[in-house]
Every structure is written in C-alpha cells, then in structure tokens.
Amino acid sequence: MIVAKNLHKTYRRNADMVRVLNGIDLEVQAGEFLSIIGASGSGKSTLLHLLGTLDKPDEGTITLEGRRVENLTGWERDRLRNEIFGFIFQFYHLLPELTMFENVMMPMMVNSNMWNWWGKRKEARKRATEILERVGLGHRLKHKPRELSGGEMQRTAIARALVARPRILFADEPTGNLDAATGDGIVSLLRDLNRQDGLTIIMVTHNLELVSTTDRVLRMHLGKIEPYRASPILGHLAEPVALAIPVEALDEFGEPAVTLPFSESGKLEPLRASG
Ligand SMILES: Nc1ncnc2c1ncn2[C@@H]1O[C@H](COP(=O)(O)OP(=O)(O)OP(=O)(O)O)[C@@H](O)[C@H]1O
Numbered sequence: 001m002i003v004a005k006n007l008h009k010t011y012r013r014n015a016d017m018v019r020v021l022n023g024i025d026l027e028v029q030a031g032e033f034l035s036i037i038g039a040s041g042s043g044k045s046t047l048l049h050l051l052g053t054l055d056k057p058d059e060g061t062i063t064l065e066g067r068r069v070e071n072l073t074g075w076e077r078d079r080l081r082n083e084i085f086g087f088i089f090q091f092y093h094l095l096p097e098l099t100m101f102e103n104v105m106m107p108m109m110v111n112s113n114m115w116n117w118w119g120k121r122k123e124a125r126k127r128a129t130e131i132l133e134r135v136g137l138g139h140r141l142k143h144k145p146r147e148l149s150g151g152e153m154q155r156t157a158i159a160r161a162l163v164a165r166p167r168i169l170f171a172d173e174p175t176g177n178l179d180a181a182t183g184d185g186i187v188s189l190l191r192d193l194n195r196q197d198g199l200t201i202i203m204v205t206h207n208l209e210l211v212s213t214t215d216r217v218l219r220m221h222l223g224k225i226e227p228y229r230a231s232p233i234l235g236h237l238a239e240p241v242a243l244a245i246p247v248e249a250l251d252e253f254g255e256p257a258v259t260l261p262f263s264e265s266g267k268l269e270p271l272r273a274s275g
C-alpha cells in the first residue's frame, strides 16, 4: 500500500546539520498494524511526517497504491491528508479556542464545502459524539483543551484522527500520556478498527507491551530502519507479551538491552516450549 524507498532527510540549522534519515526502505501492506520503536531523536516522528506528506524527503520516493506522493503539492496533498490519512500527533495540536467536540468535528468540516456540510452536519455530529464516547470522553464535549488533562487531550486527538474514517492512521505515541488501563483501551480500539474496518496503522511507541500486540515491529537506529530481532535467549519464554523489563535491563537509549522474541521479519514468533 505504502512503499518508501531510500528516504533521506537532513535538518539544517545555521551551520549544524542533523542527518535524521539515512536511506529508509519500508513497505507497509494494506490492513497491516505496524509499530516503530527507537531511541528518542532517532527520527520516528520525522519518518511519519514524510510518509503522511506533511514534510518532504531530501531524497527518495514514497508511493501510495502505486502513485508517487512525496512530491505532491497544494490541493492534491491536502485531499490525500483529509480523505485518506488520519494523524495522531505526538503533541496533539488541538485548537485551543475550540471545545473538544469542535476539535473533533474539524476534519469533517474541512472535507465539506458549505453546501454539502448543511446536508451532512447532523450525521457528523453523531459521529463526533460517538467517537468521543468511544475514547471515554463523552462527558467532556464542551471543555476546551486547557481545561483537560494531558491524557484527555491525547484521547481527543485520537478521536479527531479517527472521526473522518481514514484508511491509513499515523499514530505518534498515541498512549504516551495515558495510564496503563486507558492506554490498553486505546490500543484495543485501534486493534478493532484494524481488524473490523481494515484500517492500516503505523504506530510509533516506546511501550514494548503495546508493540507485541501489533503485526510487525521495526526499529529506527542511526537513520536506518531494521526489523526488531529475535532473541535466542528469550525465544523459549512462555509469555513474552507480559514480560516486564526491569530498568537495569535498559540500554543507554532507554531501550531493552535484552531483546524480545520477534523473528527476523519483525513478527512475534510462535511460542515454543523450552527444552
Ligand atoms: N525542524 C527541525 N529542525 C531541526 N532539527 C530537527 C527538526 N525536527 C527534528 N529535528 C531533529 O531531528 C532528530 C529526529 O527528530 P524526531 O522528532 O524525528 O525524533 P523521534 O524519534 O520522534 O524522537 P522522540 O522519541 O523523542 O519523539 C532530532 O535530533 C531532532 O532534534
């Protein structure tokens, strides 16, 4: 569905050059739930922004269903983002003057002109209320962002990303500010949308329990992307999903120094009995 080839991105700031992506190749299938991990600053958000046409690579190509998209300009890019993509940004990007309800309505309004909005606004209101209820915010429709907790803003941002029924969801740490139970709820919502509606999801996360529920895990490191590898040592563990990683086992990047049992392809390996 999405194929990225040889993506390069370097940020320049005065004399400083920060080479963030250094030849990324990535193929995402329709209906896949892919997760991306990697140390802070490794370029995960940058990659999502490029794939979602919010920013352009210095070099390389991105195709969506066979069509080149990395060089689209103007309304074609806007249309793609409004109709096909949903974004959950790492820092929410909610509009401060709008209520939660209005923030969530926004993508549907953007997709309409004044004339067809009139016909569809009732349906749109119902949809916005429904999705806010699904993320557990039915009681916060009239609040503005400053009146909400971080986790509530995050859940509003999730509702906003999903409201227009995108086909591809880019989720940048969607559970970063949520307690474990709320985070689990959000991920099972994403899972349902993935299984039932065939929503393709590309999710960046630091939460290793969450990645183990996704179809494939990739890791960004030194500007490249690689499958998150199997560990021969832990390959026999009966419950890799529930594995708690003690702090001492994290490396200098805050990532586990021990690796969870994913296979070469990045998929979770079938469990094997030890011995
Ligand atoms: N607009 C920009 N101008 C200059 N440097 C930038 C810009 N955006 C990102 N960078 C740099 O690029 C690197 C990668 O940033 P990015 O946001 O993609 O990392 P990340 O993997 O998402 O990190 P985190 O896990 O902390 O969110 C960082 O070192 C950052 O400082």
Ligand SMILES: [Mg+2]
Residues within 6 Å of the ligand: 044, 045, 046, 090, 172
């Ligand atoms: Mg980021």
